[in-house]
Amino acid sequence: MLGAFAQAFRTPDLRRKLFFTMGIIAIFRLGSFIPSPGVNYGNVQICTAASADNDILGIINLFSGGALLQLSVFALGIMPYITASIIVQLLRVVIPRFEALHKEGQSGTAKLTQYTRYLTIFLAVLQATTIVTTARTGVLFAGCGAADSGTPVIADDSVITILLVILTMTAGTGLVMWLAELVTERGVGNGMSLLIFISIAASFPAALWAVAQTPGGLTTFFIVLAIALVLIVAVVFVEQSQRRIPVQYAKRMVGRRTYGGTSTYIPIKINMAGVIPVIFASSILALPTLAAQFGDQTQPWVQWIIANFADPGAPLYILVFAVMILFFAFFYTSITFNPEETADNMKRYGGFVPGYRAGRPTAEYLRYVVNRVTSAGAIYLLLVALIPTIAFVLLGVQTTIPFGGTSLLIIVGVGLETVKQIDSQLQQRHYEGILK
Amino acid sequence: MDALRIGLQVLLVITSAVLVLTILMHKGKGGGMSDMFGGGLSSSVSSSGVAERNLNRITIATAVLWGVVVLLLGLIQKFVVI
Numbered sequence: 025m026l027g028a029f030a031q032a033f034r035t036p037d038l039r040r041k042l043f044f045t046m047g048i049i050a051i052f053r054l055g056s057f058i059p060s061p062g063v064n065y066g067n068v069q070i071c072t073a074a075s076a077d078n079d080i081l082g083i084i085n086l087f088s089g090g091a092l093l094q095l096s097v098f099a100l101g102i103m104p105y106i107t108a109s110i111i112v113q114l115l116r117v118v119i120p121r122f123e124a125l126h127k128e129g130q131s132g133t134a135k136l137t138q139y140t141r142y143l144t145i146f147l148a149v150l151q152a153t154t155i156v157t158t159a160r161t162g163v164l165f166a167g168c169g170a171a172d173s174g175t176p177v178i179a180d181d182s183v184i185t186i187l188l189v190i191l192t193m194t195a196g197t198g199l200v201m202w203l204a205e206l207v208t209e210r211g212v213g214n215g216m217s218l219l220i221f222i223s224i225a226a227s228f229p230a231a232l233w234a235v236a237q238t239p240g241g242l243t244t245f246f247i248v249l250a251i252a253l254v255l256i257v258a259v260v261f262v263e264q265s266q267r268r269i270p271v272q273y274a275k276r277m278v279g280r281r282t283y284g285g286t287s288t289y290i291p292i293k294i295n296m297a298g299v300i301p302v303i304f305a306s307s308i309l310a311l312p313t314l315a316a317q318f319g320d321q322t323q324p325w326v327q328w329i330i331a332n333f334a335d336p337g338a339p340l341y342i343l344v345f346a347v348m349i350l351f352f353a354f355f356y357t358s359i360t361f362n363p364e365e366t367a368d369n370m371k372r373y374g375g376f377v378p379g380y381r382a383g384r385p386t387a388e389y390l391r392y393v394v395n396r397v398t399s400a401g402a403i404y405l406l407l408v409a410l411i412p413t414i415a416f417v418l419l420g421v422q423t424t425i426p427f428g429g430t431s432l433l434i435i436v437g438v439g440l441e442t443v444k445q446i447d448s449q450l451q452q453r454h455y456e457g458i459l460k
Numbered sequence: 461m462d463a464l465r466i467g468l469q470v471l472l473v474i475t476s477a478v479l480v481l482t483i484l485m486h487k488g489k490g491g492g493m494s495d496m497f498g499g500g501l502s503s504s505v506s507s508s509g510v511a512e513r514n515l516n517r518i519t520i521a522t523a524v525l526w527g528v529v530v531l532l533l534g535l536i537q538k539f540v541v542i
Binding site: 055058059060061062064065097134138141142145184188191192194195198199201202205 | 469472473475476477479480483484486487519523526527530531533534537538
């Protein structure tokens with residue numbers, strides 16, 4: 025296995041790609057530490073320490089690798105790009121034009137990507153404004169860092185400075201988006217997911233250290249580590265598994281040559297929706313808490329939300345989370361895999377599933393199989409997302425998000441994908457791959 | 461020092477705007493959730509014509525300038541008492 029790594033670096037074009045990717049990652053991490061102009065870095069440090077484990081912005085902060093609470097130039101990270109992609113994907117169901125564009129093939133997809141990019145900048149402006157406003161009023165750091173307090177986060181509270189910060193963050197988000205695209209184009213792996221991976225992985229050591237610092241920390245530390253390892257193995261196992269539906273292709277004569285006559289299969293992954301249901305569910309569940317931040321702390325509805333939704337270990341939170349994951353797992357699978365379309369394509373190229381007529385019966389059979397497989401997949405997602413949370417509640421560890429199932433799923437998913445891509449490049453040159 | 465700061469701020473506004481515009485002018489590569497987190501075959505069509513290459517150069521130059529301006533503003537704020 026180590027030999028394969030050495031081979032990867034000995035292959036010239038792969039080595040160039042790997043170094044390129046690493047360079048981009050370095051730029052991305054560096055930018056996460058450069059404060060936006062106008063932000064008082066010293067006061068930000070004071071306030072971050074004062075309002076430690078702020079779970080409200082947890083998942084957003086996690087996706088930005090901790091850059092958000094530092095109000096750095098890459099504060100928003102890759103999040104607006106992800107949100108924009110999710111929105112454009114979902115709009116395909118609602119707006120017929122988007123669906124038509126998607127079916128158009130390459131040129132249509134390019135147009136959809138372009139829409140996603142415009143939407144990203146728009147969302148970046150919106151989110152930057154929100155962040156700056158909450159930082160200025162002191163909501164972001166739980167009362168610390170307001171403009172009229174002793175430690176203002178934004179040094180001089182004029183309109184021009186605030187606009188500058190917003191503009192800088194927007195430009196930073198654009199730059200992150202471009203970096204991600206560069207990785208996709210010239211590096212290894214998918215840039216967007218790789219940058220999320222980096223952000224999450226970057227927050228791991230600090231969080232682990234925090235666990236070890238608590239009283240009786242060492243035992244808990246090892247238990248946390250063990251749970252994470254077991255889960256990683258389980259996730260890798262399930263992510264790799266798939267149901268294979270056999271497909272037989274009829275022989276065709278075109279001119280003097282014979283085509284087809286082969287038998288292949290449609291691979292149906294157990295967890296076709298990937299980690300997206302978990303991301304959706306946690307993003308949506310972050311909203312009530314965010315809304316509560318703007319309300320008066322003494323009002324009953326605010327207190328109810330804080331009691332039930334601010335803590336990922338609360339029973340109601342777990343329940344709603346579970347229902348949402350199940351729903352989104354089926355919803356997203358139905359978006360990504362269309363049985364009618366697949367059956368249609370098979371019919372066009374003379375393929376059929378043995379025992380089923382081409383066309384509608386095949387589509388129905390495919391839908392039946394996909395629904396059954398997805399049921400298992402949804403329950404698996406649910407377990408992976410919830411087991412760490414429940415275990416940590418029982419252990420009495422702070423249910424901080426870095427060890428939640430979400431981050432584990434993302435890390436393993438992206439890691440596997442990237443390694444597979446490096447692998448296929450190695451095998452192009454007849455070297456032994458990393459995965460055996 | 462004030463003149464320098466205001467000059468840099470103006471420069472920051474200009475570079476930020478140019479940066480966003482040039483980035484939006486690029487042809488997007490690899491968006492969409494389907495090829496995130498596994499699944500989907502990503503077709504890597506790397507066709508960069510002359511226009512795209514020049515655009516890349518402009519974008520990189522703008523990004524570097526933007527970064528330098530941000531750093532300088534940060535340094536001014538840190539070491540010069542306003």
